[in-house]
Amino acid sequence: MADANRERFDALVTPHLPLLHRVAWRLVRNSPDANDLVQDTCIAACENLATLAAADHPERWLLRVLQNRFINVNKRRGRAPFVPIDEEAGAAQLASSEPGPEELQQRRDGERALERAFLQLEEAQRTLLALRAEGYDLTEIATITGVGKEVLRARLHRARSSLARHLEQPNDATPRASRPRSAS
Amino acid sequence: MNCQELGRILDEQELRWLPAAERASAEAHLAGCPDCARDHQLDLRLAALSIPPLAPKSLAGWRALANSKVIGRSGRMRNRFIIVGVVAALAAAAAMPGWWNRRALEQPVAVLQPVPAATSVPVAQLPEPAAVASQPAAAAIRKYTVQVRLLTRSIDNAELQAAIDQGYAHFINVLRAGPQLTIVPAEQLADFRVTYNAFGPTRPDRIRPDRTWLAFITVEAAERDLAPEQVAAGRRAAASLAKGNFWGNSLSEALGVDGFAVVHSIESSSQFVPGCLPDISTSQPEAVCSFIAVAQQQAESVRLVGLPADVGLEHQLQQRVGDGTLPWQQRHASMQLLAEMARKKPRGADMDQNFLKGALDLIAATPDASDRATLWSMLDYIVRDLKDPVRLLIDAVPREPDEHIRLDAVNMLAKHFPDDPQVRAAMREMAIADASDLVRNAARQAAGGDSEVREYIVAIVKNASLSPTERLRPLAVINSEEQLKDTLGDESVVRAMVEILPDLARDTSQDKPMMMAIGGLGYARTPSAVDALLAVLRAAEDDLADSAYGMLYKSAVITGLSRHRDDPRAEAALLKIASSDANPTARQAAAKVLQGQ
Numbered sequence: 001m002a003d004a005n006r007e008r009f010d011a012l013v014t015p016h017l018p019l020l021h022r023v024a025w026r027l028v029r030n031s032p033d034a035n036d037l038v039q040d041t042c043i044a045a046c047e048n049l050a051t052l053a054a055a056d057h058p059e060r061w062l063l064r065v066l067q068n069r070f071i072n073v074n075k076r077r078g079r080a081p082f083v084p085i086d087e088e089a090g091a092a093q094l095a096s097s098e099p100g101p102e103e104l105q106q107r108r109d110g111e112r113a114l115e116r117a118f119l120q121l122e123e124a125q126r127t128l129l130a131l132r133a134e135g136y137d138l139t140e141i142a143t144i145t146g147v148g149k150e151v152l153r154a155r156l157h158r159a160r161s162s163l164a165r166h167l168e169q170p171n172d173a174t175p176r177a178s179r180p181r182s183a184s
Numbered sequence: 185m186n187c188q189e190l191g192r193i194l195d196e197q198e199l200r201w202l203p204a205a206e207r208a209s210a211e212a213h214l215a216g217c218p219d220c221a222r223d224h225q226l227d228l229r230l231a232a233l234s235i236p237p238l239a240p241k242s243l244a245g246w247r248a249l250a251n252s253k254v255i256g257r258s259g260r261m262r263n264r265f266i267i268v269g270v271v272a273a274l275a276a277a278a279a280m281p282g283w284w285n286r287r288a289l290e291q292p293v294a295v296l297q298p299v300p301a302a303t304s305v306p307v308a309q310l311p312e313p314a315a316v317a318s319q320p321a322a323a324a325i326r327k328y329t330v331q332v333r334l335l336t337r338s339i340d341n342a343e344l345q346a347a348i349d350q351g352y353a354h355f356i357n358v359l360r361a362g363p364q365l366t367i368v369p370a371e372q373l374a375d376f377r378v379t380y381n382a383f384g385p386t387r388p389d390r391i392r393p394d395r396t397w398l399a400f401i402t403v404e405a406a407e408r409d410l411a412p413e414q415v416a417a418g419r420r421a422a423a424s425l426a427k428g429n430f431w432g433n434s435l436s437e438a439l440g441v442d443g444f445a446v447v448h449s450i451e452s453s454s455q456f457v458p459g460c461l462p463d464i465s466t467s468q469p470e471a472v473c474s475f476i477a478v479a480q481q482q483a484e485s486v487r488l489v490g491l492p493a494d495v496g497l498e499h500q501l502q503q504r505v506g507d508g509t510l511p512w513q514q515r516h517a518s519m520q521l522l523a524e525m526a527r528k529k530p531r532g533a534d535m536d537q538n539f540l541k542g543a544l545d546l547i548a549a550t551p552d553a554s555d556r557a558t559l560w561s562m563l564d565y566i567v568r569d570l571k572d573p574v575r576l577l578i579d580a581v582p583r584e585p586d587e588h589i590r591l592d593a594v595n596m597l598a599k600h601f602p603d604d605p606q607v608r609a610a611m612r613e614m615a616i617a618d619a620s621d622l623v624r625n626a627a628r629q630a631a632g633g634d635s636e637v638r639e640y641i642v643a644i645v646k647n648a649s650l651s652p653t654e655r656l657r658p659l660a661v662i663n664s665e666e667q668l669k670d671t672l673g674d675e676s677v678v679r680a681m682v683e684i685l686p687d688l689a690r691d692t693s694q695d696k697p698m699m700m701a702i703g704g705l706g707y708a709r710t711p712s713a714v715d716a717l718l719a720v721l722r723a724a725e726d727d728l729a730d731s732a733y734g735m736l737y738k739s740a741v742i743t744g745l746s747r748h749r750d751d752p753r754a755e756a757a758l759l760k761i762a763s764s765d766a767n768p769t770a771r772q773a774a775a776k777v778l779q780g781q
Contacts, residue, residue, distance in 0.1 A: 006247070014247055015692040019732035021238045026230075035242055042246045059730065114229055133231040135767050138195050153195055160223045 005049065012052050013045045016059050020066055026130035027070050029115045041066040063144045071123045117166035125159035128152060185213045190220050231768035244554045327364045328492060329374040332356060341384055344397060348382045351475030358483035362494055376491060377404045377444050398453035401482055403490030404444035448490030452478055481517055488525045506542020515546050523562035544580045553586045560589055564596045578610045587620040594623060598630035608632060622660055641671055646680050652688040656697045672708040681716040689723040692733045699740055706744030714751045717744045721757060738770050746777040
């Protein structure tokens with residue numbers, strides 16, 4: 001039974017793990033939370049292998065689970081995830097002898113500013129931008145999120161505007177969820 | 185073209201499909217419209233944000249979930265992986281003066297613990313140990329001083345505070361037992377400084393919901409004892425820790441400002457259950473449902489990896505690994521600490537006579553293949569300094585039931601003991617008797633038969649009666665770049681690749697030999713190498729466009745083509761990717777190659 005599950009998991013889920021990891025990382029920008037998101041998605045997949053096998057697009061099914069898990073976890077948490085030094089990327093780069101610390105820091109500062117601004121966004125906006133960054137078009141994102149394409153288009157516009165605003169106002173670093181939530 | 189029209193194009197990422205005139209119009213609009221240009225730039229910047237590669241251990245851990253008996257039982261198994269041990273270890277070897285000058289510069293590691301699928305069941309009995317060659321005793325170390333301070337932050341749950349205090353007291357006691365080590369007050373000059381931060385549930389913004397306590401420990405060394413590059417590395421780590429990350433606020437006041445540089449750091453976290461602080465880094469939390477056990481491991485990591493050589497502790501850990509009466513988890517944790525130490529500095533102690541037997545017993549008693557693979561990889565670090573490969577180790581390799589682990593073990597023996605007559609004799613035997621052709625050929629190679637193995641690989645790759653998977657499978661026995669280049673230096677092999685690779689690309693379970701083949705084609709100086717790379721590129725674009733493997737292979741092809749830029753076809757393919765590929769990451773990668781970066 002375990003072997004059968006493993007085989008089905010390998011057939012249905014394993015090919016998509018690199019993608020899930022990438023999308024999860026885009027959403028939370030740190031390895032522990034990204035690993036947790038993927039792990040929870042894998043657990044959901046293990047519990048629903050039959051459903052997954054019947055899905056037209058297992059990849060989209062998995063992305064939808066990952067998205068829902070991301071939104072639910074953040075709602076419970078009620079805050080934007082912290083941004084720890086990343087063991088696989090950040091620390092590794094910082095431990096390297098090249099490039100020098102100043103250059104490295106400058107390079108990372110730009111990325112870090114964008115990360116911080118991104119983490120200020122609503123979960124749905126982050127999901128949308130993360131999937132777009134992975135190359136999904138709005139039609140595909142609509143099937144993954146279950147949200148209509150025109151609604152997504154409007155959200156995407158708002159997400160970009162919000163992101164730009166957060167980038168322009170770096171001092172506005174209050175975690176999104178600690179402020180009053182908007183009605184939308 | 186107005187903003188709305190361009191917006192619809194950007195939303196669909198259709199810029200690349202536009203006819204030249206329309207595309208020029210879109211680009212003209214972008215050039216003259218700051219708002220649209222800003223949106224477009226944001227898309228590009230988001231797509232370009234760095235993402236670390238997927239760690240093989242994470243992948244193995246997730247795949248192991250499919251076999252876990254925990255799933256489907258009472259609730260879900262959640263967050264059983266935990267990052268333990270090292271976040272960063274930054275000591276460099278050669279330039280270190282004095283008595284702790286034997287550490288190697290290492291990249292940081294994050295150890296994701298796999299979850300064993302079942303309780304321990306012996307797989308095979310091992311014979312009694314033969315005499316183990318003794319290693320030279322570690323050089324005597326002089327006395328040294330350590331400042332230790334506790335920073336408890338926002339732990340206002342009395343029970344958690346008490347548990348953390350109890351654990352911290354144990355941590356200090358274990359630390360204090362270090363040889364030649366004297367703990368001094370914080371205001372006194374010292375050779376090392378240990379900083380212990382604990383966070384509790386009253387700061388939910390600092391602790392993930394499933395990890396209700398967290399301890400973060402850093403070991404710093406006095407900069408006066410470090411080489412300049414070590415000081416620089418330690419300061420970079422401190423700057424990173426202090427700036428814009430989880431621990432920044434608490435550590436910025438402590439790190440990198442007063443003559444100390446970070447040389448080792450540890451993170452531990454788990455759930456706080458009243459009366460219990462389980463270490464969820466293992467499969468048996470009930471066995472260590474105590475912060476004492478966690479503190480013990482933390483202190484041992486500090487002593488073993490962050491501070492000067494600790495021969496006594498190393499012996500204790502070796503004995504624990506070999507103690508069959510201890511829980512599997514505890515033996516595994518001891519093995520992990522020894523491997524962590526071995527990665528960072530040469531062995532400091534004699535190897536206990538029973539240690540290797542104990543380690544091999546532990547492997548044999550571990551039913552889950554991914555756990556065994558992890559243990560073998562730990563052993564790889566530990567045995568690398570053995571002067572004598574030890575009969576026990578040689579005998580254990582053929583007993584390993586998993587073909588791929590056995591293959592790795594054969595390669596490990598070949599790597600560490602290439603000229604040892606015992607190893608070569610054992611390899612010759614495995615080259616004939618092993619059930620797996622992969623292992624047989626790896627063993628044959630280890631026994632000195634490179635040319636024979638190469639002929640074997642070439643014959644299989646060229647055998648058109650086999651499936652693409654079968655034809656590429658022997659590449660797995662290649663264990664060096666030189667061998668790969670040598671094998672792919674044969675034009676007939678590369679021509680065969682043109683047939684094999686596009687078909688094999690569709691079988692995503694074959695990503696390892698695919699990546700090896702694509703990587704080798706970058707170095708192959710044969711006329712068909714570019715043909716083969718372009719064939720993979722077409723497969724990635726046509727058959728794997730919706731798969732992460734498509735991007736994976738495409739990235740490897742871009743790298744391969746970058747080594748064939750003297751071929752106009754390679755240049756043209758790179759130009760096409762850079763200008764019109766659907767994936768921004770691919771476009772950027774190709775553009776960088778074309779710009780010579």
